[in-house]
Structures are given as C-alpha cells and as structure tokens.
Amino acid sequence: MDKPSIDYGDVQGTILRGYRVNLARHFILQITDAAEAKALVGSMVNGSPGVPQITTAARWTSKPDYFLNIGFTSAGLGELGVTPAQLKSFDPGFQRGATDPKTASTVFDVGESAPENWIGGLSDGNAVHVVLSLWVTEAEATLEQVTSVLRNLFKSAMKELSAHDAHALSDNRVHFNYRDNIAQPTIAGAPPRKHSIPDDQEVVATGEFLLGYQNEIGGQYSVQPAELSKNSSYSAFRILEQDVQGFEAFLTTYGKQAGIDPEMLAAKVCGRWRNGNPLELMPDKAGAPLPLSELNNFQYVSTDATKDDTLGLKCPIGSHIRRNNPRNEAVTGGGTSTNHRIVRRAMPYGPADDAKVPDDTPRGLIGHFINGSITNQFEFLMSQWVNTDTFLMSAKGTNCQGNAVRNISGEDVFLGVNAPSSSSFTLSACVNGSVKNTNIAGFRRLITTRGGAYCFLPSISGLKYLAIPAPVGS
Amino acid sequence: MANPLTLLMPVVPNTAVTTLVTLIAKNQASIDAALTSIGTVHFARFLILDTSVANLQPTSTANNNLVLAVITEYDGDFDAYISDFVKQLGDVFNALLFYVVGAEPLIRVQDHLSEFQAFIKANDYSQMPGAPSLYGAYPYTVQTILADCGSDAATGAAS
Numbered sequence: 001m002d003k004p005s006i007d008y009g010d011v012q013g014t015i016l017r018g019y020r021v022n023l024a025r026h027f028i029l030q031i032t033d034a035a036e037a038k039a040l041v042g043s044m045v046n047g048s049p050g051v052p053q054i055t056t057a058a059r060w061t062s063k064p065d066y067f068l069n070i071g072f073t074s075a076g077l078g079e080l081g082v083t084p085a086q087l088k089s090f091d092p093g094f095q096r097g098a099t100d101p102k103t104a105s106t107v108f109d110v111g112e113s114a115p116e117n118w119i120g121g122l123s124d125g126n127a128v129h130v131v132l133s134l135w136v137t138e139a140e141a142t143l144e145q146v147t148s149v150l151r152n153l154f155k156s157a158m159k160e161l162s163a164h165d166a167h168a169l170s171d172n173r174v175h176f177n178y179r180d181n182i183a184q185p186t187i188a189g190a191p192p193r194k195h196s197i198p199d200d201q202e203v204v205a206t207g208e209f210l211l212g213y214q215n216e217i218g219g220q221y222s223v224q225p226a227e228l229s230k231n232s233s234y235s236a237f238r239i240l241e242q243d244v245q246g247f248e249a250f251l252t253t254y255g256k257q258a259g260i261d262p263e264m265l266a267a268k269v270c271g272r273w274r275n276g277n278p279l280e281l282m283p284d285k286a287g288a289p290l291p292l293s294e295l296n297n298f299q300y301v302s303t304d305a306t307k308d309d310t311l312g313l314k315c316p317i318g319s320h321i322r323r324n325n326p327r328n329e330a331v332t333g334g335g336t337s338t339n340h341r342i343v344r345r346a347m348p349y350g351p352a353d354d355a356k357v358p359d360d361t362p363r364g365l366i367g368h369f370i371n372g373s374i375t376n377q378f379e380f381l382m383s384q385w386v387n388t389d390t391f392l393m394s395a396k397g398t399n400c401q402g403n404a405v406r407n408i409s410g411e412d413v414f415l416g417v418n419a420p421s422s423s424s425f426t427l428s429a430c431v432n433g434s435v436k437n438t439n440i441a442g443f444r445r446l447i448t449t450r451g452g453a454y455c456f457l458p459s460i461s462g463l464k465y466l467a468i469p470a471p472v473g474s
Numbered sequence: 475m476a477n478p479l480t481l482l483m484p485v486v487p488n489t490a491v492t493t494l495v496t497l498i499a500k501n502q503a504s505i506d507a508a509l510t511s512i513g514t515v516h517f518a519r520f521l522i523l524d525t526s527v528a529n530l531q532p533t534s535t536a537n538n539n540l541v542l543a544v545i546t547e548y549d550g551d552f553d554a555y556i557s558d559f560v561k562q563l564g565d566v567f568n569a570l571l572f573y574v575v576g577a578e579p580l581i582r583v584q585d586h587l588s589e590f591q592a593f594i595k596a597n598d599y600s601q602m603p604g605a606p607s608l609y610g611a612y613p614y615t616v617q618t619i620l621a622d623c624g625s626d627a628a629t630g631a632a633s
Contacts, residue, residue, distance in 0.1 A: 219582060376557040
C-alpha cells in the first residue's frame with residue numbers, strides 16, 4: 001500500500017484526526033450575501049485577527065481549546081460561484097443532496113425518518129448551504145464565547161437556520177449505553193491515532209477519504225475546478241434520535257422471547273458488549289474491559305476452527321458492527337475490509353436517560369460520517385449492508401454445519417427501518433453439530449433520522465479559492 | 475428476482491470482429507473470476523452483432539457496423555456495486571471501451587466512475603422506458619442457490 005505524503009496543513013482536521021472533546025455545536029447556515037460569505041470564509045483561513053480559524057490536520061503542539069471545520073452543500077457551493085457544469089463533476093449523491101427523494105429512498109430515510117420531518121430547517125435541502133461545526137475541548141464558557149464571535153461574524157453573510165449541541169457522556173458512552181468510538185479505518189498516510197487501537201484489518205487507501213489520491217478501486221475521486229479537488233472530502237451530516245427507553249424495553253421483551261439475558265441480547269444486536277468488548281473475543285460474558293491494544297484486534301473468518309466465526313455463532317452476522325464493517329467476511333462485491341469504509345465523527349446529544357424518570361427529551365447521536373465518495377461509501381453502507389440481508393456470500397463454517405447466507409435476516413437493529421411487520425434479527429447457535437437459528441421479530445425502529453445534509457469539506461486551499469471575490473458583474 | 479442488463483454499445487468503425495473476439499477471449503478467465511468473486515451475477519455473456527446483416531451474426535471478416543453487447547442477469551442494485559465491478563474489471567472495461575463509440579472520455583473508468591455509470595444506463599436497453607420485462611423462473615439470489623447446492627464462496631463449486 002502506497003503511503004502518500006499528505007500536506008496535513010491543507011486538510012480540514014476532522015477528516016484525518018479525531019478530536020477528543022466534551023462539547024460540540026453544529027451551525028446550520030444559509031448564505032444570504034455571497035460576497036460577505038466569501039469574505040468570511042477567507043477570514044477563517046487567512047489568520048485574520050479575532051476570527052476563529054478552520055482547524056487543519058497539522059499536528060498541534062498543545063491541544064487547542066476548540067476546533068472548527070466547515071462543509072458546504074451543493075446549493076451552498078452554487079451560492080459561492082461553483083457553476084452547474086462544475087457541480088456535475090461532484091459525487092452523484094452529493095449533487096442530489098440529503099433531502100432528494102432518490103437519496104431518501106437509497107438510505108431508507110423513510111416514514112418518521114423522511115426529510116419532510118427533519119428539524120432545524122434541514123428539511124429544505126436547497127435552503128441549507130453550510131454546516132459549520134465547532135468542537136470544544138472542555139469549557140462551556142469557551143463554547144459560548146466562540147459561538148458569540150461566530151454569530152457576530154456570520155450575521156452579515158449567513159442566516160442561522162439552527163444550531164445543534166452535543167456533549168460527551170462519561171466513559172465514551174453513547175445513549176444506548178455502549179462504549180463507542182473504538183473502531184476507525186486506518187488510512188494510508190494519515191497521522192496515527194493518539195491512543196493506538198490496533199486492528200487486524202488492512203490499511204485503507206488515502207483516496208477513500210481524500211480526493212486527489214488513489215482510492216481502493218485504483219482511481220481517484222476528483223472535482224472541477226481543480227482548485228477544489230485535492231485534499232478535500234465529503235461527509236454525511238446526520239442527526240439520529242435514539243429511543244433509549246424503547247431500546248431497554250426491546251432488550252427486556254426480546255431477551256425473554258429468545259431465552260437470553262438482556263445484556264447478552266444487547267451484545268448480540270451490536271456485536272460488542274456495552275463495555276466495548278467485542279463478542280468475537282468475549283462470546284460468553286462481557287468480562288473486564290479489554291485494553292485498547294486488544295479491543296479491535298479480531299476478524300470474523302479464520303482457518304483456525306477455534307477462532308472461525310463464519311456462521312455468526314459468536315457475533316451475529318446481522319449485528320451492527322458486523323454489518324457496517326464486515327472485516328474479512330465474504331460479502332457480495334468481492335471486497336475486502338478496505339472497501340466502503342467511513343470515518344465516524346459523531347457525539348451524543350441530549351441528557352443521559354434516567355430510567356427512573358422517563359421523559360420525552362430528544363437524545364441521540366449527531367455528527368459527520370466522512371468519506372471520499374458519498375455514493376460508494378455512506379450510501380452503499382446504508383442501502384446494501386444496513387437495510388438488506390442479501391449481501392453475504394455462500395460460506396460454510398469450519399466448526400458447525402450451516403451456511404452464512406442463512407444466518408442473517410432483516411435490517412440493522414439500530415439503524416434499520418425495522419417496520420414491525422417485517423423486522424427480524426437472527427441469533428445463531430450450534431446445536432448437535434448444525435446451526436439452529438432463532439429469529440426475533442416484530443420490533444420497531446429504534447433510531448429515527450431527525451436531520452441530515454451532504455457536505456463537501458474543501459481543503460484549506462479550496463476554501464481560499466472559494467473566498468476569491470466574484471468578478472465584477474458576475 | 476434477478477434484474478436484466480442488456481448493454482448495447484456501437485463499435486468504432488473499422489474495428490475487426492476478430493479484434494474484439496480475441497480481446498474477450500484473452501480476458502475471459504479474469505472476467506469469470508471477477509464475476510464469481512462479486513457474487514451477484516447469475517449469467518453473463520458477450521455478443522458481437524453486425525447490424526448490416528439480417529440476422530445480426532457477423533462473419534469472421536466483419537469490421538464495420540458492429541455492436542458489442544453485454545447481457546447479464548444479476549441480483550440487487552447494479553449502481554450500488556459499480557465501484558466493486560470497476561475494482562475487479564476496470565482494466566478489462568478500459569480495453570473494451572477503447573473500441574466503443576463515444577467511450578473515450580470514460581477511459582480510465584477508475585477515474586470516471588459516475589460517468590461510466592451514466593454511460594451504462596444510457597446504453598442499457600433494459601432501462602429504456604417501456605423495455606420488456608425479464609421472466610425469472612425463481613426468486614433466489616446467486617448466493618442462496620449456491621448455499622442450497624452446498625457450495626461456498628471460495629470456489630463457487632459444489633462440494
């Protein structure tokens with residue numbers, strides 16, 4: 001695998017670096033004055049005094065108090081002077097946008113998750129131009145102070161449609177009480193993660209996350225004009241509301257139905273115990289949290305019969321982490337674990353749920369899912385692996401009679417549509433030498449999409465290009 | 475049920491039918507291996523048609539009025555898997571597209587994925603409005619058939 005030399009100073013930081021922060025605020029903005037917006041973008045990358053600067057992927061010597069990154073929708077780029085002909089060179093999904101009917105049906109944003117129900121002005125995709133994301137290391141005071149400066153800066157250029165806050169829960173947990181942020185793709189040429197969580201998977205080509213570098217299919221993603229191409233990326237910005245009480249009720253009801261402990265069912269639908277330990281390494285009980293060096297170091301298929309889990313006997317084939325990253329499992333398309341990966345930069349929003357005092361306060365996950373191609377990565381995941389059960393290759397196991405193809409049903413319990421009339425999850429066990437499947441069925445959706453936007457994340461030089469004033473008379 | 479692909483592509487004038495036949499034969503083994511690996515294609519074949527002949531069958535000396543056809547029946551969403559097809563067969567596509575009218579801007583397909591996808595859609599007879607439907611004798615996918623016949627992913631061969 002080529003390890004290209006990347007100018008980290010030209011790449012927006014969140015693409016290549018995870019920010020370990022407590023707080024975030026995502027501003028959804030509409031450009032009202034293109035010239036002022038160009039000037040504002042320019043001031044965020046040229047070191048203008050008093051203007052918060054866009055964070056790059058360059059190494060910092062001391063951790064900043066805050067990080068700032070910016071993405072533009074297709075409509076937003078149009079406002080800044082990217083021509084319709086040039087926009088045709090962008091990723092097809094990005095061109096459509098998150099609220100387009102074809103997009104919504106592709107990623108299954110249907111029913112309650114349909115764009116017409118989205119909050120914060122996100123339901124009108126053409127009106128959303130900019131997603132400006134602010135992450136703050138620690139202090140509420142910093143969040144409010146930087147917000148105040150930004151709001152003062154963008155009032156002459158952009159209208160704030162909404163702002164959405166996020167905050168870390170303890171121990172890296174998310175609202176279904178799982179420890180999160182364990183697995184990310186290892187990207188060729190990217191800076192190493194601060195806390196190394198080695199995994200047994202191949203390094204992913206840089207071009208899967210940055211335009212202008214070789215990707216996994218042997219080509220490069222690029223756009224016109226060329227100034228916007230190299231070192232840029234795309235993201236799917238998502239607001240995902242989680243039904244925490246519904247999930248706990250699901251575990252109680254369906255654990256009983258399946259004859260297993262609710263915590264075991266929680267592990268089976270996810271692929272990890274709630275403390276983060278993977279079922280592949282800890283199939284029978286959660287145990288003490290594994291060290292970082294072991295947490296992600298596993299595969300699903302092995303020639304060693306004691307380790308092979310082709311049939312999903314330890315970690316169900318339909319579990320969340322296995323659907324979203326099949327690792328070395330054989331899936332249609334013939335890909336390896338380097339295909340169709342995404343970088344996840346999302347945090348919880350809303351207060352922690354208190355089972356003793358149930359409430360209707362919205363809570364969930366919000367952030368960016370980053371990739372070099374929205375169509376071939378984010379949309380592929382949602383349409384082919386999350387919401388179907390036909391992506392497995394026929395594969396026999398080494399330790400029980402059965403075939404992987406039969407050991408999955410329905411959709412991802414977390415992310416799938418899961419209409420009660422058709423929802424299903426398969427638990428597989430080896431009984432007398434043959435696979436016996438138990439399907440639980442009839443459960444309803446647990447995560448609803450409350451907002452989204454497809455964003456282009458320009459390079460720093462790309463932002464400087466966008467900031468160039470339009471010619472007089474244009 | 476499976477979906478049809480009926481890709482009909484006009485061939486650049488003065489291309490000998492033997493050139494295309496040789497090219498396809500040279501790559502057939504890798505095409506077959508790729509289709510097995512991708513795992514969604516039930517059947518696939520190439521045809522070379524001579525539009526100047528009543529029954530469209532070219533003679534061995536034909537070198538004009540040719541159409542290169544790719545006919546398959548496949549599971550699922552072709553568009554979603556375009557990057558996987560190109561990963562495995564991109565260079566074969568490039569070699570064939572060299573002889574296809576209007577395809578020069580697509581080469582290399584690895585760098586022109588969405589344009590290649592649009593080209594296929596434009597030249598897929600089965601996606602034409604009002605195109606005849608495909609009859610299928612069974613609703614099963616390639617992989618469920620292989621599983622039920624006792625095959626596995628490694629070889630696709632029956633055990």
